[in-house]
Amino acid sequence: MKNPSLIAFSIDRKSDIPVFAQIYEAIRRMIVSGALEGGQSLPPSRSFATDLGVSRSTIMAAYEQLVAEGYAEGRHGSGLYVRPIGEVELPSDQVPVKRPAPVPSAKSSPTARLGWPLLYPGVPDMRLFPYRPFARCVARVARASPQSLVMSFDPFGDWSLREAIAAHVAEWRGIQTSAGQVMITAGSTDALEICIRTLMQRGDTIALEDPGYLPLRNFVESQGLAPCWLKVGPHGAEVPPHETAPKLAVLTPSHQFPMGGAMTPDRRRAFLQWADEAGGWIVEDDYDSEFRYAGRPIPALAGFDQADFDRASRVIYVGSFSKIFSNSLRIGFLIAPEALTDCFAKTLSRFGTKASIAPQRALATFMQDGDFYRHLRRVRRIYAERRNAMFDLLRRELGDRVAFDDHQAGMQLVLKLPDGCDDTQIASDARDVGLSPLALSSHFAGDQVEKGLVIGFCAHSPEESAMGIKKLRRVMEGHC
Amino acid sequence: MKNPSLIAFSIDRKSDIPVFAQIYEAIRRMIVSGALEGGQSLPPSRSFATDLGVSRSTIMAAYEQLVAEGYAEGRHGSGLYVRPIGEVELPSDQVPVKRPAPVPSAKSSPTARLGWPLLYPGVPDMRLFPYRPFARCVARVARASPQSLVMSFDPFGDWSLREAIAAHVAEWRGIQTSAGQVMITAGSTDALEICIRTLMQRGDTIALEDPGYLPLRNFVESQGLAPCWLKVGPHGAEVPPHETAPKLAVLTPSHQFPMGGAMTPDRRRAFLQWADEAGGWIVEDDYDSEFRYAGRPIPALAGFDQADFDRASRVIYVGSFSKIFSNSLRIGFLIAPEALTDCFAKTLSRFGTKASIAPQRALATFMQDGDFYRHLRRVRRIYAERRNAMFDLLRRELGDRVAFDDHQAGMQLVLKLPDGCDDTQIASDARDVGLSPLALSSHFAGDQVEKGLVIGFCAHSPEESAMGIKKLRRVMEGHC
Numbered sequence: 001m002k003n004p005s006l007i008a009f010s011i012d013r014k015s016d017i018p019v020f021a022q023i024y025e026a027i028r029r030m031i032v033s034g035a036l037e038g039g040q041s042l043p044p045s046r047s048f049a050t051d052l053g054v055s056r057s058t059i060m061a062a063y064e065q066l067v068a069e070g071y072a073e074g075r076h077g078s079g080l081y082v083r084p085i086g087e088v089e090l091p092s093d094q095v096p097v098k099r100p101a102p103v104p105s106a107k108s109s110p111t112a113r114l115g116w117p118l119l120y121p122g123v124p125d126m127r128l129f130p131y132r133p134f135a136r137c138v139a140r141v142a143r144a145s146p147q148s149l150v151m152s153f154d155p156f157g158d159w160s161l162r163e164a165i166a167a168h169v170a171e172w173r174g175i176q177t178s179a180g181q182v183m184i185t186a187g188s189t190d191a192l193e194i195c196i197r198t199l200m201q202r203g204d205t206i207a208l209e210d211p212g213y214l215p216l217r218n219f220v221e222s223q224g225l226a227p228c229w230l231k232v233g234p235h236g237a238e239v240p241p242h243e244t245a246p247k248l249a250v251l252t253p254s255h256q257f258p259m260g261g262a263m264t265p266d267r268r269r270a271f272l273q274w275a276d277e278a279g280g281w282i283v284e285d286d287y288d289s290e291f292r293y294a295g296r297p298i299p300a301l302a303g304f305d306q307a308d309f310d311r312a313s314r315v316i317y318v319g320s321f322s323k324i325f326s327n328s329l330r331i332g333f334l335i336a337p338e339a340l341t342d343c344f345a346k347t348l349s350r351f352g353t354k355a356s357i358a359p360q361r362a363l364a365t366f367m368q369d370g371d372f373y374r375h376l377r378r379v380r381r382i383y384a385e386r387r388n389a390m391f392d393l394l395r396r397e398l399g400d401r402v403a404f405d406d407h408q409a410g411m412q413l414v415l416k417l418p419d420g421c422d423d424t425q426i427a428s429d430a431r432d433v434g435l436s437p438l439a440l441s442s443h444f445a446g447d448q449v450e451k452g453l454v455i456g457f458c459a460h461s462p463e464e465s466a467m468g469i470k471k472l473r474r475v476m477e478g479h480c
Numbered sequence: 481m482k483n484p485s486l487i488a489f490s491i492d493r494k495s496d497i498p499v500f501a502q503i504y505e506a507i508r509r510m511i512v513s514g515a516l517e518g519g520q521s522l523p524p525s526r527s528f529a530t531d532l533g534v535s536r537s538t539i540m541a542a543y544e545q546l547v548a549e550g551y552a553e554g555r556h557g558s559g560l561y562v563r564p565i566g567e568v569e570l571p572s573d574q575v576p577v578k579r580p581a582p583v584p585s586a587k588s589s590p591t592a593r594l595g596w597p598l599l600y601p602g603v604p605d606m607r608l609f610p611y612r613p614f615a616r617c618v619a620r621v622a623r624a625s626p627q628s629l630v631m632s633f634d635p636f637g638d639w640s641l642r643e644a645i646a647a648h649v650a651e652w653r654g655i656q657t658s659a660g661q662v663m664i665t666a667g668s669t670d671a672l673e674i675c676i677r678t679l680m681q682r683g684d685t686i687a688l689e690d691p692g693y694l695p696l697r698n699f700v701e702s703q704g705l706a707p708c709w710l711k712v713g714p715h716g717a718e719v720p721p722h723e724t725a726p727k728l729a730v731l732t733p734s735h736q737f738p739m740g741g742a743m744t745p746d747r748r749r750a751f752l753q754w755a756d757e758a759g760g761w762i763v764e765d766d767y768d769s770e771f772r773y774a775g776r777p778i779p780a781l782a783g784f785d786q787a788d789f790d791r792a793s794r795v796i797y798v799g800s801f802s803k804i805f806s807n808s809l810r811i812g813f814l815i816a817p818e819a820l821t822d823c824f825a826k827t828l829s830r831f832g833t834k835a836s837i838a839p840q841r842a843l844a845t846f847m848q849d850g851d852f853y854r855h856l857r858r859v860r861r862i863y864a865e866r867r868n869a870m871f872d873l874l875r876r877e878l879g880d881r882v883a884f885d886d887h888q889a890g891m892q893l894v895l896k897l898p899d900g901c902d903d904t905q906i907a908s909d910a911r912d913v914g915l916s917p918l919a920l921s922s923h924f925a926g927d928q929v930e931k932g933l934v935i936g937f938c939a940h941s942p943e944e945s946a947m948g949i950k951k952l953r954r955v956m957e958g959h960c
Contacts, residue, residue: 115633116633126630126631129630129631131626131627131629131630132626134626134629134630135622135623135626135629136622138618138619138622138629139618139619139622139623142615142616142618142619142622143615143619146611146612146614146615147611149611149614149615149618149839150606150609150611150614150805150806150808150809151606151609151805151806151808152808153595153596186666186810186834186835186836187832187834189831189832189834190832190834197702202702202704214830215830215831215832218830218831219831222677222682222703222831223702223703223704224682224703224704325630325631326630326631327832327833328630328631328632328836328837329630329836329837329838330666330833330834330835330836330837331836350694350695350698351669351695351698351699351702352667352669352670352695352807353807353810354666354667354669354670354810354834355666355810355836356666356808356809356810356811356835356836356838356839357808357809357810358809358836358838358839358842359629359836359838359839362838
């Protein structure tokens with residue numbers, strides 16, 4: 001059976017969107033709009049590929065995606081069929097509505113991504129997000145306190161959110177602080193930029209982990225700072241050698257990015273001692289600390305500092321909501337030692353603030369109501385299962401090709417590649433089939449580069465990840 | 481009559497909040513909470529000053545503020561009385577509610593400002609903002625499209641807002657563009673940073689207006705760029721001399737910041753010619769162009785570019801919602817020439833995005849519904865009246881001391897001071913009595929500094945501004 005509309009759509013080969021994804025999206029739209037009905041068959045991949053002038057594996061990739069998301073199903077020996085629409089759990093934006101919605105349509109840009117690509121590291125599965133409970137918090141704030149959606153005279157952000165964050169880090173990260181020391185930022189990158197703008201001047205030396213977070217490295221370079229690279233070993237980043245004399249070190253002590261692994265207590269103490277003796281500052285980027293799947297939580301360095309050192313804190317703590325809300329909400333925070341709050345305020349007035357007030361009161365409500373924590377506990381359980389499934393899968397599918405450590409934490413892991421494999425080339429070839437692992441080597445700044453792939457295990461179901469890993473295996477077969 | 485609670489509160493002399501404002505706020509809270517009732521008298525300023533250990537003029541300043549905001553009124557010959565609460569139009573956050581609101585309280589940080597200080601330039605009167613209509617848009621989005629509050633896969637922002645902005649600039653600014661070229665940013669400063677990060681490298685020369693916008697200058701300096709200062713004359717900024725060879729010029733052609741005045745058509749054409757011949761880029765910062773009080777609107781340079789030059793546009797247009805929503809919403813935008821959209825996307829992925837998705841769909845709804853434009857037309861009418869009142873006031877109160885030009889536009893104006901006046905010192909002394917004019921000289925980078933005060937006329941009623949100008953007159957008496 002040939003459905004004429006199925007071959008009528010045009011493929012844009014110059015688009016950023018892979019061809020398989022364009023085909024997937026065209027079919028998905030027909031299913032959602034009802035143009036393709038439950039029970040209808042999809043064309044056989046071979047003839048469909050000929051009709052569209054693409055390779056059969058491209059059609060297969062599109063079909064696999066549709067099956068993985070529940071839009072289609074295979075029937076033994078007889079090809080692929082559209083599943084009845086009621087059985088598909090759609091994101092709420094896409095549920096066909098009875099009467100025209102009173103808000104602009106959910107059309108998205110022609111170049112917008114369709115969703116996270118498979119294996120893309122460090123992102124949450126936003127299909128699990130409790131949109132309605134959060135939207136109810138937003139609606140309640142809109143009713144009770146409409147001003148707070150638009151306006152604040154406090155450059156550090158909404159006071160109730162700052163209180164909620166102070167309570168959060170006390171319970172989850174062992175940090176005793178007051179709301180007055182909490183500053184709301186436009187995500188953790190904004191927080192890191194504010195720290196650097198406050199504490200560093202052109203030409204100053206800054207200690208950064210190598211490998212580390214790329215937007216941070218890009219910002220440091222754009223500011224004309226001199227980076228001093230800290231090698232990352234099994235105990236965490238190395239303490240900067242005396243002669244390098246950095247003014248500031250940015251660390252990920254709870255879960256090194258991207259290698260994984262926590263800094264040992266001895267190394268933590270050594271860093272605090274360094275800061276104290278050298279008069280240096282430590283910025284602790286605690287980007288995904290909520291996700292620890294075994295053992296006791298590792299307290300934040302900022303809390304460690306308070307407990308063990310009877311003197312002014314030299315640690316600025318940076319946290320983020322991007323691992324819960326995705327990075328579209330753009331809400332992070334920093335906790336400044338009391339002695340620095342005025343300096344941070346001055347930076348905001350010199351460079352301007354970036355954090356929107358719009359979601360802040362609703363987020364505070366969401367946290368205080370407990371919906372935030374219910375969601376956090378739920379996804380932590382789900383991600384733990386996905387992590388286990390991913391390790392099983394890796395052992396089965398790639399155990400002969402890659403090595404990987406289990407750090408029992410976070411949202412991504414590193415597949416180490418044998419000598420002679422080009423991780424950049426593999427990552428690039430993987431993109432062509434809709435996967436997005438990152439090349440480990442691109443996270444290194446110095447000469448001692450390790451080759452590997454950084455992949456995520458949270459954003460997709462075990463079935464979807466299995467599809468991703470199988471595709472990755474095929475990509476790697478051509479390389480190492 | 482002495483009210484014991486009125487002398488019981490403590491003044492924090494180390495606080496950033498001026499003493500008069502602390503007294504004002506303490507009394508205002510008592511009125512709002514009902515601790516002070518309508519008809520009760522406030523203590524005579526002289527004895528109250530003695531009780532609190534402050535100067536009488538400090539008490540007078542607090543009382544004037546209460547009168548200006550309608551919390552108290554003078555009765556002929558018999559001091560000051562609290563006005564019955566029903567007569568006071570309170571911001572909705574502060575209306576006593578019958579039952580406990582289901583969202584966190586509207587407490588604000590101890591160091592938050594109470595409102596815009598008098599004469600502070602370039603800010604809207606947020607007491608006029610239609611909070612409830614905007615909140616209704618937010619609530620409708622929360623109901624109809626809860627996902628859009630949290631999540632977007634498009635780094636350029638919500639598509640419906642980008643469409644609304646494309647329609648807006650077509651009608652208001654004469655720019656023909658498509659939503660695909662519109663990028664949502666965290667305010668106009670973020671937009672300027674993105675332009676510079678995309679188009680400039682360390683050591684490159686950038687042309688900036690002198691005087692100009694301070695956060696932009698601070699950013700340029702922090703990036704290690706070489707500024708080439710463009711003198712601002714009656715025709716607008718001067719075209720960069722050939723030998724300076726800047727790659728980029730940032731201009732405010734519709735209304736120069738901070739001097740006021742529009743660039744002449746000849747000068748605009750000269751800039752476009754420069755960009756074309758030198759292969760340079762122009763960033764047009766159109767920060768307050770909605771506010772023009774007489775004559776025809778001045779079309780944007782970006783529109784001029786399209787109309788007169790039959791070639792690829794070299795103008796990037798930057799707009800902002802901060803003049804309508806205050807700068808707490810942090811929503812601005814840039815419009816990139818089609819040839820540059822990919823470069824801008826790359827910048828976002830290198831440095832991360834800063835704009836929150838949270839308010840975007842609601843803002844699109846607000847614009848499409850027409851509430852945005854109703855508000856815009858209303859405040860434009862009110863600001864025009866305030867502008868007229870301000871000029872009358874200035875002629876009456878300061879006509880012998882300062883000079884000022886009427887540019888029929890914007891939200892602030894410049895009071896030029898005679899030789900020998902120290903504008904920085906005047907601005908600093910003014911802050912002590914609760915005023916916030918800015919010193920004109922601090923906006924200059926080069927040697928040729930003019931002295932003056934930049935003051936706003938939109939954020940306060942004519943009565944409030946009159947109070948501000950009278951205070952300013954007293955401050956100036958000690959100086960020139």
